[in-house]
Amino acid sequence: MKSGVEPLVNDGFAGEPAKRCVGYVQSQREKGKNVVGIYCTYGPLEVVRAAGAVPAVLCAFADKTIAAAEEDLPANLCPLIKSSYGFIKTDTCPFYSLADVVIGETTCDGKKKMFELIAGIKPTHVMDLPQLPDQKEALENWTEMVKKLKGFLETTLKTQISDEAVEAEIQHSNVKNKLLNTILDFAALTPTPLTWQEMYDLTYLGQAASTADMMKVMEDALAKVQKRVADGVFHGQPDSPRVLVTGTPVGGDATKVFKIIEESGGVIVALDLCTGLKPYAGHIEEGAADPYRAISKRYLEIPCACMTPNDRRLSELDRLIEKFKPDAVIDVVLHACHGYSIESTKVKKHIEGKHKLPYLKIETDYSQSDVGQIRTRVAATLEMVHK
Numbered sequence: 432m433k434s435g436v437e438p439l440v441n442d443g444f445a446g447e448p449a450k451r452c453v454g455y456v457q458s459q460r461e462k463g464k465n466v467v468g469i470y471c472t473y474g475p476l477e478v479v480r481a482a483g484a485v486p487a488v489l490c491a492f493a494d495k496t497i498a499a500a501e502e503d504l505p506a507n508l509c510p511l512i513k514s515s516y517g518f519i520k521t522d523t524c525p526f527y528s529l530a531d532v533v534i535g536e537t538t539c540d541g542k543k544k545m546f547e548l549i550a551g552i553k554p555t556h557v558m559d560l561p562q563l564p565d566q567k568e569a570l571e572n573w574t575e576m577v578k579k580l581k582g583f584l585e586t587t588l589k590t591q592i593s594d595e596a597v598e599a600e601i602q603h604s605n606v607k608n609k610l611l612n613t614i615l616d617f618a619a620l621t622p623t624p625l626t627w628q629e630m631y632d633l634t635y636l637g638q639a640a641s642t643a644d645m646m647k648v649m650e651d652a653l654a655k656v657q658k659r660v661a662d663g664v665f666h667g668q669p670d671s672p673r674v675l676v677t678g679t680p681v682g683g684d685a686t687k688v689f690k691i692i693e694e695s696g697g698v699i700v701a702l703d704l705c706t707g708l709k710p711y712a713g714h715i716e717e718g719a720a721d722p723y724r725a726i727s728k729r730y731l732e733i734p735c736a737c738m739t740p741n742d743r744r745l746s747e748l749d750r751l752i753e754k755f756k757p758d759a760v761i762d763v764v765l766h767a768c769h770g771y772s773i774e775s776t777k778v779k780k781h782i783e784g785k786h787k788l789p790y791l792k793i794e795t796d797y798s799q800s801d802v803g804q805i806r807t808r809v810a811a812t813l814e815m816v817h818k
């Protein structure tokens with residue numbers, strides 16, 4: 432991007448989405464709203480918002496709390512879990528401090544067992560996530576879990592959640608998701624007018640902020656990106672290799688991978704991640720007889736590697752590849768995330784076989800010790816695009 436181009440979200444926090452979100456959640460708290468900590472994209476935000484609460488994502492991406500976590504947790508555990516736990520242990524997580532209650536989902540063993548260690552600190556509600564999403568019982572069971580969440584929030588936050596409020600939040604989510612995707616779809620242009628940082632910033636904020644509060648941010652961002660296109664302003668070079676990033680959530684210290692891709696001459700055009708497009712990909716049925724069932728159906732479609740089979744991940748990759756036209760796919764897997772790590776065998780075969788695209792798997796954590804090695808491997812992959 433040429434220097435002097437205004438960031439899409441120009442509030443002084445460009446590149447610091449966590450700080451922006453802390454400010455947002457804090458401001459909501461000062462208005463009297465309860466705060467509900469969530470750990471996963473499967474956490475049904477519409478029910479949280481229908482309770483009059485603001486969601487705060489508790490997944491952490493900082494290396495600095497890992498050492499404290501490793502006093503209690505095995506070193507060979509996913510850094511996202513260790514970092515999140517370390518923040519709680521050292522009482523330094525601003526989101527956790529603001530949270531009145533916490534929701535966890537049984538996605539992977541590490542998270543499940545971590546919830547047990549923190550359950551006594553704040554009221555913590557664990558939702559049993561079905562992991563065979565295509566079995567007919569899955570929808571029944573997850574609907575039941577979402578309804579149990581309603582009961583938990585009503586009891587602990589001393590509130591009532593009406594079906595009308597849930598329906599209104601479904602409609603709000605659909606509006607937000609549609610507009611956010613309209614903005615992010617501009618990365619399908621060659622060259623792209625968006626940076627990975629802008630895509631990351633917007634999607635990060637969208638998890639916490641209500642549709643009403645996101646509206647002005649999104650409308651401003653849309654106007655700016657439209658102006659960039661009209662003015663011929665773009666990111667990278669017209670022939671920069673276009674990269675789709677898929678895999679585990681990538682944020683904070685792990686964004687070293689995004690930076691390396693960019694420093695190696697690539698441009699990131701799609702983030703197929705929970706810290707990217709995944710939370711915004713679906714549409715929830717409006718006006719359904721049972722709004723909880725409609726919510727459950729949409730959330731069960733999230734293609735996380737904790738599901739089996741997880742064929743939706745491959746069909747979602749097909750959709751994104753067709754739209755964003757990447758020249759290469761980079762699969763980022765956090766250390767010790769066995770679900771995503773094993774699934775990468777299927778993803779590699781799919782990308783190289785069906786799409787004939789270069790594929791690179793990067794296993795990493797939040798330290799900076801592997802930056803040199805990642806740089807060499809990314810450069811070699813992007814070099815293939817030019818051959």
Ligand code: SF4
Nearest residue numbers: 471472538680705735
């Ligand atoms: S990768 Fe899976 S477990 Fe992790 S936040 Fe996303 S949906 Fe949840």
Ligand code: SF4
Nearest residue numbers: 509511539679765768
């Ligand atoms: S990245 Fe993998 S191991 Fe880590 S919390 Fe998410 S699903 Fe679990």
